Amino acid sequence: xxxxxxxxxxxxxxxxxxxxxxxxxxxxxxxxxxxxxxxxxxxxxxxxxxxxxxxxxxxxxxxxxxxxxxxxxxxxxxxxxxxxxxxxxxxxxxxxxxxxxxxxxxxxxxxxxxxxxxxxxxxxxxxxxxxxxxxxxxxxxxxxxxxxxxxxxxxxxxxxxxxxxxxxxxxxxxxxxxxxxxxxxxxxxxxxxxxxxxxxxxxxxxxxxxxxxxxxxxxxxxxxxxxxxxxxxxxxxxxxxx
Numbered sequence: 001x002x003x004x005x006x007x008x009x010x011x012x013x014x015x016x017x018x019x020x021x022x023x024x025x026x027x028x029x030x031x032x033x034x035x036x037x038x039x040x041x042x043x044x045x046x047x048x049x050x051x052x053x054x055x056x057x058x059x060x061x062x063x064x065x066x067x068x069x070x071x072x073x074x075x076x077x078x079x080x081x082x083x084x085x086x087x088x089x090x091x092x093x094x095x096x097x098x099x100x101x102x103x104x105x106x107x108x109x110x111x112x113x114x115x116x117x118x119x120x121x122x123x124x125x126x127x128x129x130x131x132x133x134x135x136x137x138x139x140x141x142x143x144x145x146x147x148x149x150x151x152x153x154x155x156x157x158x159x160x161x162x163x164x165x166x167x168x169x170x171x172x173x174x175x176x177x178x179x180x181x182x183x184x185x186x187x188x189x190x191x192x193x194x195x196x197x198x199x200x201x202x203x204x205x206x207x208x209x210x211x212x213x214x215x216x217x218x219x220x221x222x223x224x225x226x227x228x229x230x231x232x233x234x235x236x237x238x239x240x241x242x
Contacts, residue, residue: 012193012194012197013190013193016193016196019189019192019193020186020189020190020193023185023186023188023189023192024182024185024186024189025185026185027181027182027184027185027188028178028181028182028185030181031177031178031180031181031182032174032177032178034177034181035172035174035177035178039171039172040128041128041169041171041172042126042127042128042169042170042171043126043127043128043129043130043133043165043166043168043169043170044124044125044126044133044166044170045124045125045127045130045133045134045136045137045163045164045165045166046122046123046124046125046137046161046163047122047123047137047138047140047141047159047161047162047163048120048121048122048123048159048160048161049080049120049121049122049123049141049144049157049158049159049160050119050120050121050157050158050160051076051077051080051119051121051156051157051158052119052156052157052158076152076156077114077119077121078114080121080144080148080157081112081114081121082112083144083147083148084110084112084121084123084140084144085107085110085112087103087107088147089140089143089144089147090103090106090107090110090140091103092143093106093136093139093140093143094106096139096143097132097135097136097139099132099136106136109125109126109127109133109136110123110124110125110136110140111123111124111126112124120160123137123140123141123144123163124137125137125140125163126170130165130166130167131165133163133165133166134163134164134165134166135163137163138162138163141157141159141162141163144157145157145159
């Protein structure tokens with residue numbers, strides 16, 4: 001394929017603009033159909049926990065937070081994050097809510113994130129049912145807190161934000177999907193036009209002839225009239241009436 005300058009590229013794309021627009025529109029429609037008809041809505045609900053004062057298992061009810069408490073809480077963040085998704089906790093959640101799921105399936109729906117340089121833990125549950133997503137997240141928090149108390153004999157898990165029912169799916173964004181498919185269609189349209197131009201060997205301009213025959217310059221070009229055939233037809237019709 002010969003080198004093309006920007007002007008020639010612009011002319012090529014401009015002449016094929018209707019085809020480019022049609023391909024882009026087709027991919028935008030495909031994007032809408034895909035997101036509406038083939039993507040299962042998934043809803044996310046999150047609850048936030050913080051490791052606060054470790055409390056005291058004895059009779060002392062003081063709420064003073066010591067440096068030791070903060071150090072212990074910081075070290076327990078990673079441990080707690082792993083403990084949340086243990087089978088024993090998830091099994092108890094399933095039994096409490098009486099949901100039809102097993103531990104492995106529920107584990108895949110639960111994600112745990114820790115906020116860097118803090119004692120915050122965020123538990124997120126994704127489910128096809130928004131009500132179940134919120135209920136599971138809150139129940140995990142409840143069971144987890146009780147498990148921590150039983151294991152460590154401390155009460156240092158405090159709920160900051162309870163999970164709420166979300167009405168909008170977290171995995172569907174129609175604007176994003178349509179724009180993505182539009183860009184894919186645009187790229188395919190550009191490639192399609194360039195391939196057509198590469199395979200097109202017809203001569204359209206005097207410059208095309210000069211490129212083919214370097215030693216033969218173009219001296220004269222004869223324009224083609226668009227209504228030449230129509231003029232011939234009218235002439236024949238007049239001649240026939242005579």
